[in-house]
Amino acid sequence: MTLYGSKTRTLSVLQALITALLLCCVSGPLRAAEEEARVLMLYGLDAYLPPFLAMDKAMRGSLANETSGRIQFFFESLDSQRFAMETVEPELAALLAKKYGALRINVVVAVSRIALDFFERHGAQIWPGARVVFVGFLGYEFNPSALPAGASAVLSILDAAGTIDIARRLQPGARRIVVVSGVAEVDKRAEQQAREALAKLDQRVAVEFLSGLPLPELLARVAAEPPDSIVIYLAQFRDRDGRPYEPHELLRALVKTSRAPVYGAAESMLGLGAVAGSVASYESRGRLIGDQVRRTLAGGPPDPSRTVLAAPNRCVADARALQRWSLDERLLPDGCDIRFADTPLWRQYQREITATVALIAVQAALIGALIVQLRRRRAAELESQARYLEVAHMNRRVALGEMSASIAHELNQPLGAIRNNASAAEILIKADPPRLQEVAHILADIQRDDQRASDIIERIRKLLRKTPFEVRAMDLNETIEETLQIAGGAAADKKVVVKTELEPGLPKVSADRVQLQQVILNLVLNAIEAMHQNGVHKRVLTVRTARANGKESAVSVADSGAGIPADSIARIFDPFVSSKAGGMGMGLAISRSIIEAHGGAIRAENAAQGGAVFRFTLPFAEASRA
């Protein structure tokens, strides 16, 4: 028995397990489908009006933050301010019924009274089982006591009284209040509320309602208002001719035309030019809608204290509009939210601005540091250039010092001739009769020789002058010939035959004349010196010029000396390396500095037929580059 009994129990346990497993498999997907909630946004008006967009965004944000399940949003707009509901309602209801068919909507958010009315008439057929969350204005649009069963609401209050109060604070001396509204259903309800609020006002202020005026007339009327009037804009969806309006667009036109400050009754109007108003923020309303939707989705018994939620009204003002109409913001009620002021930009983006400023400061400091460094480098370069010029000048003096004997000789030739001629002239003048014809010839000769002497002195002086580095386009061959004139005496002294092979028509090179001459002079004096040991008939110095390539000219100075010793050819341009017995070793070092400063290159080699060749290149001057 026991055994049998236990067998039966085992079977029943197994049966239960299989059933549970099956149930799991079947009900799993079903429940998953149920987890997705569907929320329909049903707008009575244009769903794209800025306040609705702002509310929608805040609502979705709130739901996304605080609900774990997925919510699918649907949306319908009745657009009743443009299309009369009575003409399309049956077909629209039928269409929607077909459209939604079996799709189960959990919550319908009915925005505006028109949407709520539509839901009440057709909701049971189109969205069976859906519960409604009403969003609208308290009082003129809806009375909480008329809320359908199971519904909840987020109400806002059109606080015409509060707005008028703000207006009167800002304009204590105002004698007229003009209220602008339309003749659409919502317009009328808003106007009605404003009338009630204004009725309580003291009688010193004249009140005029501009209801449903076509736009041109409305603008003309408002433009005629004196600047100290108060214009309250409630919103105009439709004029008396049945023309629909986008209330915010109308506000823009109104603000542009009016000389008197315009006040708005909704948050969306602030920022479009309205000065101020007592308004509820769309964001807070959106969050409240989110709360109601979430609570509705959660089901359970309704909480009577939460059935109707109202967003608080606050004073909001536009700093730009205050400024435009010269209104004193200090007259606003305490705690009034002044938007669009200049300072909020700083407050709003404080971190970004701070970061940007810091970045700019760091960059500026970096740039400053770089500039300082650049300056220092410039100064150092200038100083080094000054030193270089100093050394170059010293080298020229040394070079000319070496040539002093030959220079004196050269200078004494014309001076000697002048003395001879002068002595001859003295004799001729004393002759009887004076031989003046010959004296005239002599004087001409004296002048010529004097010129020659002064030319020599000028050449030397130019070479000795301390000049700043000044690059000019110059004829290379001409410069070489002039330099050879200076060095000619020294060559003759040492019995050196100077030959030139200068390629005609070379493009000009850019160079500092004095420094270029200095390089040539150094090379020529070195070459003369190098041939000192040669027999008298083997002292030949050859200066050649030629195009090196398309960009530069080459100058070579070749001697017939013993050549450069192999061990010093690599160091020959180093300072204090001298090939001469008494040399300082500066000439070639300076020559290299000069050539490199001109963008050229210099090198030394031994020629195959004997002797050393110094070759340097100089780039063509920009203008003569071919």
Place this chain on the structure above:
Amino acid sequence: MTATSGTVHVVDDDASWRTSAARLLSVAGYDVVLYESAEQFLATAELDEPGCLLLDLRMPGLSGLELQQRLAQRTLPVVFVSGHGDIPTSVLAIKAGAEDFLSKPVDSGVLFSAIERAIARDCAERDGRRQHDALRARVDALTPRERIVFDAVVRGKLNKQIAADLGTAERTIKWHRHNLMEKLQVASFAELVSLAEHLGLVSAHDRPTPGFSSAAQQH
């Protein structure tokens, strides 16, 4: 200007100086011949007339000093002019017999007096050479026998020794000696020795030594 007539040969590569020097010297009354190089001078100069050489020290090709060395045989007084003369060069030039060493520019007075001296020296040298040549001609006119006796006599040999050397009589030597003194137009033994020395026919150590002089004895 009164100047000793003479030809100044100006050798200078500087055309301007050459021309001016020529002008000055010809105004002063000299004949001037111009050469632009030492080589040209060597090739073309005619040196028959008395004169001097006004020579530039530094020239391409042959320099002034080198020309002076080449001219050593052809005696012509040299006045150097240099653009820039250093002391070693001037010492070399003077040692080589330069008459003067001037620096350009040259004061005309200094130039003239240097040239005067040079030309005067040339004239004197030319006279000396002429005299020398005449004496030489006389010596050359001696018979071979007389020449042998002459050479022996000026070396201080006694007639007796000469006769012994030549294997002849002393009287014959005496006769030759008389004849040659007549031909050479000298009156005494001293004059004879002086002549021989002048012509370079006897060197100093060949001279008859004092104390061993036979002059008195010969007479």
